[in-house]
Amino acid sequence: MTPVAAIMRRELRSYFVTPVAYVFLVIFLVLAGLLTFYAGDFYERGLADLQPFFVMHPWLYLILAPALSMRMWAEESKSGTLELLLTLPVTLVQAMLGKFLAAWLFLGLALALTFPIWITVNYLGDPDNGVIFAGYLGSWLMAGAFLAIGACLSTLTRSQVVAFILTSLVCVLLILVGQPQVLDFFQGTLPRKLVNGVAHLSILRHFEAIARGVLDLRDLMYFLLTILAWLTAGVLVLDLKRNR
Amino acid sequence: MIEADRLTRCYGRLIAVDALSIRAEPGQVLGLLGPNGAGKSTAMRMIAGFLAPTSGTARVCGHDVQREPLKAKRALGYLPEGAPSYGEMTVREFLTFILRVRAMPAETGFRRFDEVVTHLQLEDVLEQCIDTLSKGLRRRVGLAQAILHDPPVLMLDEPTDGLDPNQKHAVRRLIDSMARERTILISTHLLEEVHALCNRVVIIARGKLLADATPAELEARSRYHGAVSFSAPGSGVSQEMLGRLPQVAAIEVDPLDGRITVFPKAGARILEPVEDLLRQQGLEVSEIQLERGRLDEVFRQITTGEGA
Numbered sequence: 158m159t160p161v162a163a164i165m166r167r168e169l170r171s172y173f174v175t176p177v178a179y180v181f182l183v184i185f186l187v188l189a190g191l192l193t194f195y196a197g198d199f200y201e202r203g204l205a206d207l208q209p210f211f212v213m214h215p216w217l218y219l220i221l222a223p224a225l226s227m228r229m230w231a232e233e234s235k236s237g238t239l240e241l242l243l244t245l246p247v248t249l250v251q252a253m254l255g256k257f258l259a260a261w262l263f264l265g266l267a268l269a270l271t272f273p274i275w276i277t278v279n280y281l282g283d284p285d286n287g288v289i290f291a292g293y294l295g296s297w298l299m300a301g302a303f304l305a306i307g308a309c310l311s312t313l314t315r316s317q318v319v320a321f322i323l324t325s326l327v328c329v330l331l332i333l334v335g336q337p338q339v340l341d342f343f344q345g346t347l348p349r350k351l352v353n354g355v356a357h358l359s360i361l362r363h364f365e366a367i368a369r370g371v372l373d374l375r376d377l378m379y380f381l382l383t384i385l386a387w388l389t390a391g392v393l394v395l396d397l398k399r400n401r
Numbered sequence: 402m403i404e405a406d407r408l409t410r411c412y413g414r415l416i417a418v419d420a421l422s423i424r425a426e427p428g429q430v431l432g433l434l435g436p437n438g439a440g441k442s443t444a445m446r447m448i449a450g451f452l453a454p455t456s457g458t459a460r461v462c463g464h465d466v467q468r469e470p471l472k473a474k475r476a477l478g479y480l481p482e483g484a485p486s487y488g489e490m491t492v493r494e495f496l497t498f499i500l501r502v503r504a505m506p507a508e509t510g511f512r513r514f515d516e517v518v519t520h521l522q523l524e525d526v527l528e529q530c531i532d533t534l535s536k537g538l539r540r541r542v543g544l545a546q547a548i549l550h551d552p553p554v555l556m557l558d559e560p561t562d563g564l565d566p567n568q569k570h571a572v573r574r575l576i577d578s579m580a581r582e583r584t585i586l587i588s589t590h591l592l593e594e595v596h597a598l599c600n601r602v603v604i605i606a607r608g609k610l611l612a613d614a615t616p617a618e619l620e621a622r623s624r625y626h627g628a629v630s631f632s633a634p635g636s637g638v639s640q641e642m643l644g645r646l647p648q649v650a651a652i653e654v655d656p657l658d659g660r661i662t663v664f665p666k667a668g669a670r671i672l673e674p675v676e677d678l679l680r681q682q683g684l685e686v687s688e689i690q691l692e693r694g695r696l697d698e699v700f701r702q703i704t705t706g707e708g709a
Contacts, residue, residue, distance in 0.1 A: 163501035175489055237483055238487055244451050246502070247502060401412075
């Protein structure tokens with residue numbers, strides 16, 4: 158077994174031996190359901206699709222992704238196991254990947270467990286399942302981006318609470334940055350090109366594009382690059398800490 | 402083999418380890434001795450590759466820890482200070498995780514697992530969460546983790562810290578049994594450990610190397626080395642008479658139990674003359690002892706720079 162797989166497996170196990178996994182899954186599923194039906198007007202719209210379900214996901218992840226990622230490195234720092242892990246023959250990249258993949262897979266599982274809503278909508282009407290699949294893919298990619306941000310910020314501190322708050326903050330910024338109100342604000346102060354650039358940073362814009370069923374390579378690249386960039390930053394922080 | 406060459410580590414303006422050069426060969430148990438905060442753990446962390454040195458190099462089995470970290474780490478078994486481990490895992494899960502991360506082939510892996518578990522007497526707690534174990538057991542799990550891949554180089558940061566005397570004895574026996582072909586570096590602030598385990602000692606304080614010697618050589622530096630002490634209850638042993646012996650430098654009487662210690666002049670042997678004198682005087686001596694030297698005194702002298 159490769160070190161990445163070994164670390165990923167250990168992380169996944171640690172979710173399930175502590176109540177973390179179950180609490181997370183229950184809250185995720187309950188919130189996903191509630192938000193869809195109450196805030197998303199699932200029935201009232203009278204449309205057989207999962208837009209109301211996916212539209213809530215950024216806000217759902219805003220709370221739940223940092224909750225999953227906050228312990229990733231902060232806890233290892235605090236309990237001293239970081240020294241154990243980093244003196245085993247693994248590279249920082251392998252350790253980071255193992256931890257990130259565990260969290261990402263776990264969130265994928267949580268997402269997969271929302272399948273009853275997919276069954277429901279297929280029972281009620283005749284939705285475009287391709288669009289729904291794209292929605293799930295987009296949602297999972299977005300979760301990956303949030304988790305990568307959390308993985309990076311979790312290296313900065315020994316405190317899980319600090320990691321949680323920092324991650325939520327960065328995530329909410331990435332959600333809000335594409336909103337018209339924010340862009341209007343920048344329009345007055347920044348040159349047009351920069352405003353466009355800022356708009357492209359928005360996680361919401363790319364997610365909504367995918368969730369509409371348009372699988373544009375640029376949107377996919379946006380998420381993959383975001384994940385890659387934050388994970389790399391996290392590895393750099395860990396390396397810096399060796400020299401601290 | 403462990404080689405550290407002018408290893409230096411600064412935290413801001415504080416110099417935690419200052420140009421430390423040490424070398425440990427196979428078959429050697431090298432004790433890294435020093436007061437708390439002397440830089441022992443920092444030095445070990447650099448050799449283990451957890452901290453990057455500010456300057457200087459460390460090599461494990463010839464592999465530079467900075468340039469070939471994976472090769473160095475494969476050759477090294479390391480018990481960090483406090484024996485950290487994943488508390489929510491059972492002992493079996495934890496050790497299996499280590500086997501997997503070290504990518505050991507299944508067959509040798511399982512064989513080593515069984516050997517190590519038997520050796521460290523962990524059979525009964527294999528299915529227990531590490532969090533629920535006593536301090537001694539947790540330390541043993543940490544040791545198991547360090548020796549699982551049968552490394553040629555072993556580095557143990559305070560391996561017996563916080564253990565009861567029986568557990569200490571067991572851990573020392575274990576280290577002893579592994580010493581023959583391996584290079585072992587242990588850090589400690591316990592002087593008894595040096596006697597029990599090490600065939601060479603490096604003393605550091607404030608990050609600097611202050612002594613590099615065998616335990617016997619260190620003892621020889623003690624004022625007590627070669628001194629003769631005895632108890633002669635109820636008899637007025639004449640200190641004056643003892644003092645007149647040409648080889649004697651000084652005499653001290655313990656105010657509590659009246660034990661008399663006679664110190665020799667440099668290089669002189671005084672056991673026989675003192676015994677002769679006592680016999681001539683017809684004095685009853687309940688017990689007489691030739692002192693080897695006191696490590697604690699030498700340690701204090703070296704690390705604080707003051708005389709005993």
